[in-house]
Amino acid sequence: MSQLKSWGVLLIAAVLVACGSDKQTEYSAEQEKAIAERIAPAGALAMEGDPIASAPVAAPSNSGPRSGEDIYKKSCFACHATGAAGAPKLGDAGAWADRIAQGMDTLNDHAWNGFKTMPAKGNCFDCSEEEIQAAVQYIVDGSQ
Ligand code: HEC
Incomplete structure (x- = not known):
């Protein structure tokens, strides 16, 4: 009976060791390093490789394109609301x-690349082409 008991204790100890419990086993610094290295790739994969894991990181800074109105108020308003630098004012048909008669392609091109005193991207350096086009559309819609 006592033999059975000590087998039981051994079995529990074996299970605890197998599960990586440090209650029974003290790991050496080298072993700890080895374990850390062994589990590290899983963490790195989840952080960098997994599109699901990276999605929340990207979300706060880029939650889809901003509206034309947002871009206008942020970057175009300074000139196109006041006529500064000779800019045609929004609403001045x-x-x-x-x-507008040049067509949207030309207006979008001039807004993206710059045109005479109109600065490229209206100085909105973090704007995407889609966002600049939305801002052009917003100005055009309000100026006909
Ligand atoms: C620093 C002042 C300034 C800012 C900021 C600015 N613009 Fe302009 N924009 C101008 C001026 C000046 C013109 C007129 C250029 C000309 O025809 O001589 C112009 C012209 C334009 C035109 C007409 C181009 C054409 O072919 O006639 C569009 C479209 C335009 N801007 C869009 C934008 C958008 C969109 C933004 C914001 C993302 C913006 N602008 C920000 C000064 C500015």
Whole structure:
């Protein structure tokens, strides 16, 4: 009976060791390092490789394209609301008619690449092409 008992204790000890419990076993620094290295790739994979894991990281800074109105208020307003630097004002249909007549492709190109005193991207350096086009559309919609 006592033999059975000590087998039981051995079995429990074996299970605890197998599970990595440090209650029964003291790991050497080298072993701890080896364990850390062994489990590290799983952590790195989840952090960098897994698109699901990386999604929440990207979400706060880029939750989809901003609206044309947002971009206008952030970057275009300074000139296109006041006429600064000779900018055609939003809502000034007379100033926009000939420009709009060039077609949206030309307006988008001029907004993205710059045109005379109109700075490239309206100085919105973190704007995507899609966002600049939305801002152009917003100005055009409000100026006809
Ligand atoms: C520093 C002032 C300034 C800022 C900021 C600015 N613009 Fe302009 N923009 C101008 C000026 C000046 C013109 C007129 C250029 C000309 O025809 O001489 C212009 C012209 C334009 C035109 C007409 C181009 C054409 O072909 O006639 C578009 C479209 C335009 N801007 C879009 C934008 C958008 C979109 C933004 C914001 C993302 C923006 N602008 C920000 C000054 C600015």
